[in-house]
Amino acid sequence: MQGTGLSFFHSRGGPQTDDQGAYDGKAAIQTSGFRTGGPDGGLFLFWSRRMDFQNNAGPETASEEALFMPSDDVREHLVVVGNGMAGCRAVEELLARDRDRYRVTIFGAEPHVNYNRIMLSPVLAGEKSFDDIIINSRDWYSDNNIELIAGDPVTAIDRAGKTVTSQSGRTVGYDKLLIATGSDPFIIPVPGKDLPGVISFRDMKDVDAMLEAAGKGGDAVVIGGGLLGLEAAHGLTLRGMKVTVIHLMDTLMERQLDEAAGWLLKSALEGRGQTILTGANTESIYGDGKVEGVRLKDGRDIPASLVVMAVGIRPSTALAREAGLEVDRGIRVDDHMVTSDPDILAVGECVEHDGNVYGLVAPLWEMCRSLADGLTDRHSGYKGSVTSTKLKVAGLDVFSAGDFSGGEGCEDIVLRDASRGIYKRVVVRNDRIVGAVLYGDTVDGGWYFDLLKREEDVSGIRDLLIFGQAYAALGASGGGALDPKAAVAALSDDAEICGCNGVAKGQVVACIEKGACSLDAVRATCKASASCGSCTGLVENLLSVVLGDEVQSGPKTLCKCTSFTHDDVRREIVAQNMRSIPEVMQLLHWSTPDGCSSCRPALNYYLLCALPGEYRDDQQSRFVNERMHANIQKDGTYSVVPRMWGGLTSPRELRAIADVVEKYNAPMVKVTGGQRLDIFGIRKEDLPAVWADLNAAGMVSGHAYGKSLRTVKTCVGSEWCRFGTQDSTGLGVRIERMTWGSWMPHKFKIAASGCPRNCAEATIKDFGVVCVDSGYELHVGGNGGIHVRATDLLCKVATEQEALDHCAAFIQLYREEARYLERTAPWIERVGVDYVKSRIVEDEAGREALRSRFLYSQSFSQDDPWAQRAAGADSELHQPLEPPMPFGAIAAE
Template sequence: MMKKLVVIGAGMASGRMLEHLTGWNVTLFNAEPRGNYNRLMLSPVLSGEKTYEEIITHDADWYAARGIDCRFGEPVVRIDRVNKTVYSNLGGAPYDALVIATGSAPFIIPVPGHQLPGVVTYRDLEDTHAMIAAAKPGSTAVVIGGGLLGLEAAAGMAARGAEVTVIHLMGHLMERQLDPSAGYLLQKDLERRGIRIHCKGATKAILGKDRVEAVLLEDGTVYPADLVCMAVGIRPETRIATDAHLEVERGIVVDAQMRSSDPAIFALGECVQFDKQLFGLVAPLYDQAKVLAAVLNGEEAAFAPVQTATKLKVTGVDLFSAGDFAEGPGREDIVFRDPGRGVYKRLILEGDRLLGAVLYGDTADGSWFFDLIKQGTDITDLRETMIFGPGFGGAKADPLAAVAALPPEAEICGCNGVCKGTIVQAVTGGAHTLDAVRALTKASASCGTCTGLVEKVMAVTLGGAFTANANPPMCKCTDHTHEEVRRLIKAQVLQSIPAVMQELGWKSHGGCASCRPALNYYLLADWPLDYCDDRQSRFVNERNHANIQKDGTYSVVPRMWGGVTTPDELRAIADAADRYNVPMVKVTGGQRIDLLGVKKEDLPAIWSDLNAAGMVSGHAYSKGLRTVKTCVGSAFCRFGTQDSTGLGIKLEKLLWGSWTPAKVKLGVSGCPRNCAEATCKDIGVICVDSGYQISVAGAAGLEVKETELLISVPTEDEAMEVIAAFTQLYRENSRYLHRIYKWVAKVGLDWCKDQMEDLENRRALYDRFMLSQSVYQKDPWAELAQRPEDWAPLKTLALEAAE
């Protein structure tokens, strides 16, 4: 009969232990009502880059396959060491061995108002959902704490539209990981994203009556806040161990086998203390997990802490820190600055050893520096050139040379402690794709920041046989890339999804939630006269012609041509808001009005009412034209050079309803003062005395990028032709879900310019665009409101989950 193991806590550390465990009958308690998920990826969930389902590490099937008795949502309240039984409020569970993996608890500053509703921490999925609910466009949020978690929380809420202020007690951000120079660069980068940073700020009180309203600092500064996130630190969660009279100091004291003061009780993770140290990063926790699993399996193993590195999980911010970078006697540093590129590197040396490294803006050599620190390598011969990385002296011409030079023991994946030799062994053993390497080694399976480095190791090992994951297969249903599928659809005249799947050898009957929307778009773009749109192959928002909200209601946005409206339209919106009990009416950043909180059953009726007032769908849910933002231009403004409002309206009426690979936003500014923010749109027009400057490939979301000049034309008609032709060029050549800036980066702006400057080719593109518009420029609200029988929810392929 197998011995009984009880585990308290279903987090990442205990989850990794269970992966390596054999021969035990396991009962797993967890205070959260769910199992193991990747907490490292809560930041992308907060920012909207990932869903919770995408970060689940162990699902119900995984636990069931291992016979684990899961008691989730059932916190343990007492340990009876004499009778070897743990108790929750629902009963007990006997054990032969017990593992405590209760993690840590966030520290709450005990200032007045800290218990007000709207004050949250950032530790679990519930905290993340609370921030998502509060971080709406126009809302205000204050994050107290400028460390890793605080900045990730701030960036995530800012990405959802909240106005975020970070209050940090120290003189610069992330002072435990960064020196002042790197902290300054990080602050400037975050401020460019619209996040306000207040360093040397001490919180005096959180203000509010029924819920939080503002934060008051000791210097008298007041910041308004609809939500306050405290991210000022964590403490080991040791209450259950203290109550059981185990040895507890700052954490549960354990030996090198993760055994507590009771030989039958073990502990691991953020709740433990080993050799006077606490552990908050995932790499040492995973090392603890492997050691404990080996001990429970009857093997010899011992935990030995190693150096750890830090990376910030904020899209577009490249930051790496490792080792000790404090100043001290006998220490010197090497500093490299390139202000133009926003690159800063600092290495801290003592004698012939590298002690620490701080990299900002260019972190490609982080793993190499980290390995030098961990191994205590003699860097005497590297001293003069090491700041330039391992490829100095010509190897930089070959981007793989630095990776080839790494020794087998060099760590590639810090989260999971995977070294280069382990990846090479997996590749030579037959793992020739990134997914296969992840499955065997877990390299790049956690935060994902090492994915590029893992691919380089694979490329070095496989040579010419390696295909980088930058252009992977379209999905697991096919070996073809997006580009290959597009070419074959045209070459073989494939005009239906079944035809594509049959002729191109699809592995999965019916496809999946990833490939079906892409195929549907490619067929729409290539065969507008022959292919009929497959509504089942669209994402939930496009099927329902409205944006679904977190509570299951919908957002309805009527189109306002060029941001211009009329009193009659405003009355119709007000009447609809009253008639359907719309809880929020919001002016959007795209110069129109959003009706938020509409019930699904009311959608056809509210569409009909808005149609009756002459309004059509704003396609705020579509992969197509969203808005054309305008300024008043020469009609009213004394600086306006052209009629930017009139051109914006004409462009919106020309382009609306067009299906594109991803959403498209335009801006038309009447002069170089750029009041319509045209220089950060997918397509922007700046009106000048001589005509119109058309720029493309801007971005103002998770990534911020200025547009680049495509072409200048003298007349309004030419501007409209160029924009329609360029949109068609994008439609015919881009990968599905790639915004214009990603597509232009791939094909090159010069190629796009050549296509527009070839007048015959440009006119052909324009004609093809207009042909497609003759088929698809229809108002879906009007069609569905008139045919309510078609509104019944259709059977889908789990596209809601993919959305």
């Protein structure tokens, strides 16, 4: 073959992957190629089946073998620069149209698979892990024969040679090149911007840096009061930092909200402990070797050990500009996302189409569909997007669409209920909606946006327009209000259902018609409802509209009043920032107006857990024992159990109990299994006086009646016992003082044993500590009731403080994720002890976030209910009932 100047070679190798499953690009699975020219080489090329087409890769990647066989993969090679949401979505759209047409290589700057950047905020807040926000797992790449080169960004494009070169020096040839580089954070050019501790908020690296800083505590300053800035502030607040937000403009999120909505948002965030400075201009960032604070132009100094810059983003165009492509605000593209070079395309936040740059998911997904159409010889092109913004800012819902700036010919229709945190403003011109702003209640955002896009005449429903779709239908038809299914059925096919993933109604319907017969199937197929979950109700209603009775049943619902499960309801309460039981029932379309004895206690608990310090406990939604703060007995009297910290008592407490027994003629006093004294036979009307007498001796409620922390049982430990290894009694007292008063999904018991002999029975408690010579064994998930279950070993720690921290984190995880009336034993059996370990033991930052949230909640919970009742609260509950008058006496009157 050398005489002809052409030689073939073939080589094999194995893929090298990192712990994220990403190919490192240093070894090919199978390569084939040829060399042309004389002995000096001339041109050396090789390509890889399933992998990349490379130019001048050299012997480090593949060794020559004289097999003289050409590659059997002669498809066009598509190289994608950018492993983010837009780049991978474009590949998904391409695969859906013609999966065999292109051989695909994807370069990513980050050392990860593709993840949902929108969900970085929940990761920072400790609500999700990185695994939870992965969009395309490593299996997706391998299953679709896609080579991923992660952590090696492309640094140069050679348009003449049709190659790209990466940071590591790797050079890859292409037939078609897709640039999906996204956007870069804007760093304001002030002195000190390069100090250690000054970061942006754009990717997982930034989140990791914030988590590390939050673990040390201290002050944080967030520069920028837009969405990213407020999300960063929210997450850092939940992580325990004291946060100040500095915003240049007079109102927050001025691009998405009008002044009134911005004011409500500011007030709500300040109520959560953040300091919000609007109209504030940053002059410099100062510090000696690391950031120490921010100085404003008015002279104020704001201390900070962490500064997060979140003042905006700019299209990432440097690579395209250096390659000589046409660039203005973004990379200029036509309707099929083709740049000024016909073999180079671009998509996402980095592009400019018809003078517009987009940063929202929905238009980016439309671009991806148009790009895939163009690459597969279809003719539909992108014509631009009318956009709406539906966001959740620190758990608060906001929505805006169109032009809400007002102006000549515009009329405002406004509903404002500041006490409930609700604001709605619809801007109408010539009987058409031209803009809308919603705060607090965004349920009808999709409907307003649909009317806006279709330029629908709203004159016939104007009087009821501000109250939403259901009420507007009532006025238009003269009949009843639209039920939720009819309301979603009335939306147009291009109405947005899922804002996180840019999924329209028509796409969800098509997904269902192709066989997705359950909520989970829809989430897996078209990703609607797969992120924040706020659109779950809409998707479920679409399932019912399309399938009727053929909808596949999912997990057991919370009760007969709703089709939602416990997990769905908890997610929706957080996602939609619901703040009362009636609001939950209204927004989730309860079938009974007042609920039932099953759902009302559950909703009361879920709201109490989600909104510590904000939600007012609904006593009427509690079981009788919790409502009365005592255990009702079969004769109608009550038993009272005062708290005894760690099973310890004193002469004063014992005398007080003896005095109560004699004063109120209690027929029995009994030592409980939790090392306390139970006083039986107390009449309802005597309960406040009994509590007042016990309070006078320094005793508080033992919550023996509640779905709450009951007791912390201890043995005497090293202080007295010859076998004791640690001070188990002292530890038990400290645990109980930390955890008392906490409401839980079910009753919760703790024990601390001083040695492995386990006299306090720690291994059948919800949380148990077994002291050993070298520290403390922590056990979880035990149960000593009807179905006895021994605990699982969570971990072993060296110090008492670590035991306290793990205890607080475990309780908060249980409080946030278990279903109401689910003990820790069945909960752990359901989720798996490995999951609990991953959240509590392996994720140090996540553990600290859980601990912080628990202690924050406890700051509102440790208020003795007995003292409140003794002072006269809810006194009507303790009034004796008058005996009924005989019927004859009534007749005589």
